[in-house]
Amino acid sequence: MPERTAALEREAQRWNPRVWHRKVSRPVSVWIVVFLCVGLAHPLIPESRWLLVHIFTLGILTNSIMVWSQNLTERFLHKRLDDAARPAQLLRSRLLNAGILVVLAGQILRPILASHWLITACGAIVVCVVAAWHSLVIFRQLQAAGQTQRFRPVVGGYVVSAVSLVVGTIFGIALAVDLPGQWQSRILVAHLLSNLGGFVGLAAAASLTVLFSAMWRVNGTFDRPGAMLGVACVGVCIGVVGALTGNGVPVGVGLLCYAGAWAFALQTWLAAVLRTVGEPKQRATYWSLSALAAVAWLVASAVWLGVQFLTADDFGLSGAAPVLPLLLGFAAQLLFGTMSYLLPTTMGGGPSATRAGLAEQNRGGVARVILFNAALICWLLVPGSIAKIAFSLVVFGCLTAFLPLTARAVRAQRAVLTAQ
Template structure:
């Protein structure tokens, strides 16, 4: 290879090119969030723009970067073009997958395109797993961070399983299989692909972000436990055995609790003498695993409670994706990007400062807003809380541009570097709590939007109606109720797949299996109100209804 080509394909130039799609996917996510009312399957689209787009690209790029660092085994620059082609193939697959779902309303066989895209994504990740495994086998034995690379290989092996399940889901499976495969799909992608990559990275990065040392390292044991736990969870999900799934989830939780003990001790030692070490990156990296642990406990309890009826489980998607996935990704990137650009301590400190602006304030809004979002039934409070939480993450995009400009300014001697902080800005936490308290006060607390079944009414004031769910419609789809009268709904599932019904006031039936029925009290009807099936894709295909308050 010529000298010119060698200079073109260095580790740094490859990383810069390969990481560009992450920024593009974040921009696409922001745009989609703004125009989501006109998007079919908008919730699915938003989730997969983030997971398949931003998170998957980040994991592929950074796992390659860290594999070389952890193994002290730099791959030849001649392989860089092929690594970049792998990233291109991955993103082509993601685009095709999302395009397939966007065609839901115009083509009955849209799932064919979605499945093709999922197949391309799977092929790219198999390629990635093979590449990482080959680097692992070629490196010297006894590397202290080798277990992290094993975690990266396991991570890359999980996404093809999740993509395969996603292809089946796009075609709509009969009976309760749709929900069981959805649970397996979520487990493979979140606990497998994201979970392995997160644990592998945190085994090294946690100490780096907090600028301390870990008292002990149990990464190899944690990775081993996760490798055992994941097939158990998947088996329990697909066989509809809640006890098996809960056992696997418990084992998976243990795999995280053990290293969290080391991380907790390290964090406590830093908090005793924090100096400038407690900012946005440290706070988010410390908090994100707690959201994962909470989700695992919730899922295990739900699996036991719904043994034999796992389709009834309501997945904690928001808590895991925002609290764990997004928080960890943005926190780690806020630490890594200045270090990757480099330029010496002063330049890196300046870039880190820009990315960490109002860091503890944003961290408070992110986690406090997410907690309110999950706990409230008030739809408008939920909207405000979600904007505070997600906005604290989205601001990373403009801050990234500002940080790069500031860091380059120091490198080019066009500006002075920032001085190190002498103490954490805990007053930002106070400000964040004050904002959240004001929001709660404005809405009268967590509260609800009203209309629940807790309002006592006389038997003569109840308007009862039976609704059939089948063929992607509710019959009837318009329900007239005298204003002020309480509505009682009996939902009968006449279809061959699971459905549910949720009303705009937060009251919902829960998942109803084929051939079964459930009765709920919606509450007094004082204004027109929508109802819909919450299962992915069903509302977009026509499963909604309107409750009309009569005179």
């Protein structure tokens, strides 16, 4: 009997939320290190832009969204997955990262291997299957939760986000083939809209409808998440259809519709934040300011790009497409800021332990946000290549601070737990 009890305790500990979450989150940490190393050394690496974009979008963003959308689905629906489902979640993570490595290998071999696209396609198919599997798991959780759950629209946003990744990955496979005529340009726009606007944007929108008020510590949550997510989804669909038909007008309309959904949410959040001005409670933290700045970058980029499509004579992305504002200003800033808040709260251990972890993550928080955004603006605007390199190093340096601060936060939280 004691042996049986000990075995049960070991099995329970194996799937303890902190333990399995650490396992499934480990690839995110590895990809962050790879991304920051490549980012700091990017002036010396050939084709560094493509490599940075795909290490970040596939390695960091895709892993992070799949981990946290599952975690937040369980929180919002107030129902944990059974422990029996955890091995499948870890398997999805491993398959996803295997597929990502194959995709990157295929594109790295492009200059020396004519059939590189076959390697890329095989990896992308694996990513596509994992994304479809992930969306099905969350959809079944949503069905089982019943109609009375308050955050059903939020979890529905995660389902649509994962489906968008499936669609965007299919477009990515087509891009690897080098399509004839204007199709390469059309598919590229559809790929960008599906992945950044649909997969990343809808997952971010779904999360922030709840997390924004928590990060700013203001009362209430966004009261119309379904409407906001629905309008954003419609905008993405209109844009993708316009891209496939080679018509810039619906692409522009879709982008402005998408930006309008985010702008509606942004003004609601800003109003809530402004109501707290003058209160002694500290609300301006690294994660709260990062979320606010990231949404502002997204709205500005979507509006700018939408206007470009509406006024352009020829269809396609210009050389000045806002890749850096979308990937760094929006996605990277939001991801690193949100993770700085979620990691200590997920690790838990009581109010004292969580406060200790958050305090470490917030070291120099306001200064880091200001420096990051100022350096990114200068990177975009200054004409000299040396100056651009200098400002890019500042941007990646600000992001790099996340790693040692996370390690400090874990140690501080464990110290409180040990004392307790």
